[in-house]
Amino acid sequence: MLQPLVIGLGRSGSGLHLRTLARLAPRIAATGDPLVALPVIGCDPRAGAPGSAGTPGELTAVGTLEGALALIDPATTVAHVCTPPRVRYDVIARLAGHGVRRLIVEKPLAASMDELDALVRLRERADLDVVVVSHWTGSRLAGRLRRLVRDETLGPLRRITVDQHKPRFLRSLTTDGHPSALDVEIPHSLALALDLAGPAELRAARCWDLRCEDRVLPRLGGAHVELAHRSGVTTLLRSDLGAAVRQRDVVCEFEDGTATAHFPLGEDDDHAQLVVQGADDEAGHHVFRDDALTGFLEGAYRGFASGTAGAMNFALASATARLLCVARERCAVVARPDAVPPAVLAPTPVATSPAGSR
CATH class of the missing domain: 3.30.360.10 (Dihydrodipicolinate Reductase; domain 2)
Structure with a gap:
């Protein structure tokens, strides 16, 4: 089975990822092919972080990433990175350094072009399998x-x-x-x-x-x-x-x-x-x-x-x-969207989609 590690127990980490994993794990297990292990390991440095109490058997919460990493086997861990975008690269780099290769990352993937380029390089260098949350496209x-x-x-x-x-x-x-x-x-x-x-x-x-x-x-x-x-x-x-x-x-x-x-x-x-x-x-x-x-x-x-x-x-x-x-x-x-005419900016070419993505 794969062990979820949720980093960041705010709205997305606790209210969405943790809650969904708690429903998903027993449903899959009932088919005779268990895939998601409970309890989820949760990491959030804030005292009294939302979701840190959790339901018994669903969540083991710790206050530091080091503490969370001490509880997991990198070979079977899926890390859910639910931190704000501006700190995601550092978190992912630390996970990669510990041997974690499977990651689910909240959107947006990065907060700047430099961070995105660095993350792309890290993914290739550390052979990371990164899935970015995009459930609209998967619906x-x-x-x-x-x-x-x-x-x-x-x-x-x-x-x-x-x-x-x-x-x-x-x-x-x-x-x-x-x-x-x-x-x-x-x-x-x-x-x-x-x-x-x-x-x-x-x-x-x-x-x-x-x-x-x-x-x-x-x-x-x-x-x-x-x-x-x-x-x-x-x-x-x-x-x-x-x-x-x-x-x-x-x-x-x-x-x-x-x-x-x-x-x-x-x-x-x-x-x-x-x-x-x-x-x-x-x-x-x-x-x-x-x-x-x-x-x-x-x-x-x-x-x-x-x-x-x-x-x-x-x-x-x-x-x-x-x-x-x-x-x-x-x-x-x-000031307001209906108060200003839609002044169109000059088109800015950018590589925005992989070939054949349609």
């Missing part, structure tokens, strides 16, 4: 969108619009892991856009501040990103982190129809919806279960066990991270 819903694009059931794809809106006041006020709204929701939708439409150039990027009573958090109110794909598709990514309601929608406009994908909004329901207009055999409102993160982690663990986990995923994640780095560098700060 059943994304799979249906890919089939529509591939088969051209509705004609060629012309435009993608993604809306990821949610109120994120409390987390933004109490944590500092993300320097801007570009690092919160946009990595999910950016990876999906590259996966569906292929390599792209940045056309525009802008952020605005998050305002709450007497507090102003620079660049954390939301973000817009505009892309021009080499395939001719255009993409608009919108994320409002001061929204009054939640929304996770992807609209794919084809030459002969439209597909609107509604991703699950939270942990209370794991069903996706797809509304297709314009094709007799595909048209309709489809509802289906889509527990994307559980499926993503199970696929990653099975890939680790068979030695086929991370290559394609890492290529897409690297392309996504490089485009995010360009967006950060070129980001214009505006």
